[in-house]
Amino acid sequence: MTVLPDDGLSLAAEFPAATHDQWRRLVAGVLSRSGKDVPDAEAEDALSTALEDGLRARPLYTAADGAPDPGLPGFAPFVRGGRPEGNTANGWDVRQRHVAADPEAVLTDLENGVTSLWLAVGPTGVPVSELDRLLQGVYLDLAPVALDAGPETSAAADELFAIYERRGVAPEAAAGNLGADPLGTEARTGQAYDGDGFPGTVALARRCAETYPQVRAVTVDALPYHEAGGSTAQELGCALAGGVAYLRALTEGGLTVEQALGQLEFRYAATADQFLTIAKLRAARRLWARVAEACGASAAGAQRQHAVTSSVMMTGRDPWVNMLRTTIATMAAGVGGADSVSVLPFDHALGLPDAFSRRIARNTSTILIEESHLSRVIDPAGGSWYVESLTDELAQAAWEFFQEIERAGGLAAALRSGLVGRELAANWAERSKRLAKRREPVTGVSEFPHLAEKPVVREPAPAAPGGGLPRVRRDEAYEALRARSDAHLAATGARPRVYLAALGPAAAHTARLTFTANLLQAGGIEPVTEGSFEESGATEACLCSSDALYEEQAESAAAALRESGAGHVALAGRPGSYAGVDTYVFAGCDAVAVLTAALDRMGVS
Structure with missing residues (x-):
């Protein structure tokens, strides 16, 4: 045991050391007082949070939670970074x-931080001719x-090389x-364009290795798998499988292992x-270092x-919140x-994007690098x-997951x-359930929506390539409901009301x-809380109160609403057996299903 010098700051030295078992016992006591009677040994699991891929985030981690030695920055297995100095010189490359x-x-971007x-x-x-x-x-x-450039990669690369030559840029x-x-293009479009041996890709890699030492030829793009609803582990597994496929093709095409690794x-x-983003990037470097080690090139295994x-996390409604999301994501990428x-x-x-949104985007990195x-x-x-x-x-x-893809014959065969x-799709289906039940809240969309927000209008962007894996967004189910409400507003001059x-x-x-008001607005339904039901302009009603008052007044209140013309009566609370009540809304209910049914009943197409 290390003995610290007596400098007058005793910290916790006067208290006996606490143990993990004591902590579990205290947690179990607190849970029992809240109505959850669990044994001491299970107290920690009761506070754990389920993540994707079967992972769980526990409430407490200690030195006993071992992990493989991450090594030193710039050295295999590169968990701590691909370079010894990391990004400490000038920060990360801000790529717009x-x-x-x-x-x-x-x-403008280049003059202001990009x-x-x-x-x-x-x-x-951008057309190749416009480069x-x-x-x-x-x-x-x-x-x-x-x-x-997808299928036009070879043409775009030739044009870029020609621009370098015309402008006298040294190779x-x-x-x-x-x-x-x-492979990424095939995932996007469903169409293979470079053959199973990737001859065009190999030719570009060879040209870069021989003539342009700072230009890499190949991008292993994991975004198609993320944007199709894949989990973090699935994204990493697909990227690893893609990288291995290219590594095989490049080495078979005449590049050394070190040269091939340097092209990716x-x-x-x-x-x-x-935390998942931070862990993703660190795990990706470790995984790729393992591949390089298996190829006999450990020192060249630093993943770029x-x-x-x-x-997927971006929203069309209340888009200003996206600034907060991208700030957190950028911070995680940097860390x-x-x-x-x-x-x-x-x-x-x-x-x-307009000039303002591009400025905010590039300044996000600038603030994190220069000010934070x-x-x-x-x-x-x-x-x-x-x-x-x-x-x-x-x-x-x-x-x-990578091994599952390899057993299927590699990424091309698995696609x-x-x-x-x-x-x-299976992972996205499970995540969609959490989104529908608002277990994964989307601020400004499924939580705290603002029906009177002024729409942000932008020029249409070029259509994204399609035909392969789908593209999903967290807000898509709620966006469909809001779009129905908007159409109803445009046609009738009023939103559907409850x-x-x-x-x-x-x-x-x-x-x-x-x-309930928050829930309804997530589906574009306007809650009315003032006046009587007859004055509200609504065709449906929802009772809101405590469980005790429901026992006394719910049935009579439902009957009164029926007499006033309510075609459907809901109750905010756990399902019960109150006469006159048709449906129940509560925390954890399928909000998308509830709201869809409400719009259907009100004739909102």
Whole structure:
């Protein structure tokens, strides 16, 4: 035991050391007083939170929660970062995405904090012929360019190389990524374009390895799997399988293992679940280091990572809240050690971003780097018993899914057989249940919606590639309900309404009245709390009060509402057997089903 010098700060030295068993016993005591009688040994499980992939977040972690040695930053297994210095020099690379041929927007970004460009090229972005104009005024020896061109990758790469030559950019000064990702494109579109051997990808990688040492040819894009509803482990497993497929193709095409590893960059989603994002990036580096080790190239196994704030978490309603989501996601990406970070503008779900939303997006990174000094510490989360445990557990779950894909013949075969699609769909179905029951709340949409908000209107963005895996968003079920309400408002001049009948004093009904009003507005239904039912303009009503008052007044109140013309009477509370009450709304009910049924009954199409 280490003896600390007596400096007058005794801390807890005067108290006996507490044990884990004592803590469990105290927790069990508190739970028993709240009506949950659990044994001491199960108290910790009672406070645990279920995560995806069968993982659980426990309420307490200690030094006894072991995890493999994460090593040192810049050394295998690279859990703590791919470089010894991490992002402490200048922060992470701030990479802004552009899908429209707007040279002024590109220059504005670069002049105000953006350090590299991510360009969508092809039918769903900037035409290949417009690349030269889009990059006018850009110092290409200073600003790396990452392409995302799908089936037009070879043409876009040739054009970019031609631009380098015309402008006299030295091959060793050019930097970025050509974005070749035939498997990712197949996942997006359902169409294979580079053959099973990926000849075009291999040719680009060989050209980069021989002539452009700072340009990588291949992007292993995990976003299609995340955006199709995949879990964190599924996203990592698909990325690992894609990386292995490219590694095989490149080495078979003549590159050394070290050269092949140097041609890959991995792209992941960063979400507002900060700890899962941090653990995801750390686990991804560990997993890829294991692949490199198996190939005999441990020292070259540092994974280059590009993190993008999740489009799944973005909402069309109350889009201003997206600024908070992307800030948390960007912070998590930085703490997790991403080399490059792209912040999607807060209006991403609505169309093309305007100058204000692009400014907020790039300033998100600037504030975290320059004002919060987030990049001054290498691996800030390292040593946290929770983060280290979560990193290990996530890596194990991802490795299992990766092995399942490999047993199916690799990622291409797993995509074509439907294995990947089925697994992702099953995960999204489970998550959709949590969203519908508001166990996973979406602020501004399923919780605290604002029916009178002024819509944010943007120019339409180019249509995203489709035909393969679906694209999902957390708000989609509620967005469909709100759209029905908007159409009804446009057609009739009023939203569908439900009268909230409060029984008893405010102390008895306020909690459930507030709950019900919030629930109704999530579906675009206007709650009416003033006046009588006849004056409300509603065709349905909901009783709101305490359980004690329901026993005394619920049935008579329901009968009175029926006599006043209410075609349907609900009650805010757990299901009971009150005469005259048709349905019940309560915490944990399927809000989407309840709201859908209400709109159907009210004739809202």
